[in-house]
Amino acid sequence: MVWRRxxxxxxxVLLIGVPAGYLVTSAEQSRExxxxxxxxxxxxxxxxxxxxxxKRRVFEVPIPARSTEVxxxxxxxxxxxxxxxxxxxxxxxxxxxxxxxxxxxxxxxxGAVPVGARDAETVGWVFGPDAAWAGASHRQPGxxxxxxxxxxxxxxxxxxxxxxxxxxx
Numbered sequence: 177m178v179w180r181r182x183x184x185x186x187x188x189v190l191l192i193g194v195p196a197g198y199l200v201t202s203a204e205q206s207r208e209x210x211x212x213x214x215x216x217x218x219x220x221x222x223x224x225x226x227x228x229x230x231k232r233r234v235f236e237v238p239i240p241a242r243s244t245e246v247x248x249x250x251x252x253x254x255x256x257x258x259x260x261x262x263x264x265x266x267x268x269x270x271x272x273x274x275x276x277x278x279x280x281x282x283x284x285x286x287g288a289v290p291v292g293a294r295d296a297e298t299v300g301w302v303f304g305p306d307a308a309w310a311g312a313s314h315r316q317p318g319x320x321x322x323x324x325x326x327x328x329x330x331x332x333x334x335x336x337x338x339x340x341x342x343x344x345x
Contacts, residue, residue, distance in 0.1 A: 222247040222299050227261060235259040235321050235341035238276040240269035245336070249299050256344045259321075260299045263337055270327065270335050277314055277323060284310035290324040295340045303338075319345070 226232075227248040232239060235257075239246060243263040251258045265273065274280050288311040289303045296303060303309060303326060311326040321343040328336040 222249045222260065222262065227259065231259060235343060236277065236316075237261050237323070237339055237341050238273060239263050240265045240273050242266075243269060251298065256342055258295070258343075259339075259341045260295065261337075261339045261341070262301070264334055265337060267333055267335065270337065273337065274312075274325075277325075278316070279312055279314045279325075283312045284325075284327060285312060286310050288312070289326045291326045291338055291340050292324070295324070301338055319343070 224247050226239065226246050227235075227237070227250070231237075231248070231250065237259060239261065240263075243265045246263040247261070249260045251260075271281055274284075287309055289309050290311045290313045291301065291303070295301075308329040309326060310329055311324070314323045314325065316322050321341045323342075324340045326338040328338075
């Protein structure tokens with residue numbers, strides 16, 4: 177008789193308790209995900225963080241490993257989506273980044289800042305005359321995103337990279 181009651185209690189816990197615990201855990205994870213997405217969508221400027229791997233893949237912005245001062249901001253409307261990214265890297269990291277995008281340091285034009293005034297204003301970037309700027313626009317066909325890249329080479333061993341990647345549907 178005691179064994180039967182114990183077995184019934186175990187069965188009840190397994191049939192009701194385990195799924196209920198799973199539902200509570202799942203609901204909390206979903207709630208946290210919603211909070212993260214809400215915080216990201218309500219941002220009005222650069223966020224001091226790495227963009228998700230998915231964003232980096234969609235907008236084709238391969239930030240080199242061990243980059244610092246990474247910040248990003250994403251905008252979307254019915255015409256286009258833009259990902260604004262800035263980061264500091266090494267000279268080798270800059271070369272790897274440009275190579276991964278499909279361009280090279282040789283294509284950077286000295287003194288050029290291809291990031292438009294409207295884009296710079298959106299995230300508060302100021303491209304002053306006191307820095308050693310170089311830049312390039314990397315255009316791609318079809319649905320692939322295009323990038324405008326500005327690089328502050330004032331410190332050649334630790335360049336600051338500014339990227340605006342634009343995707344149009």
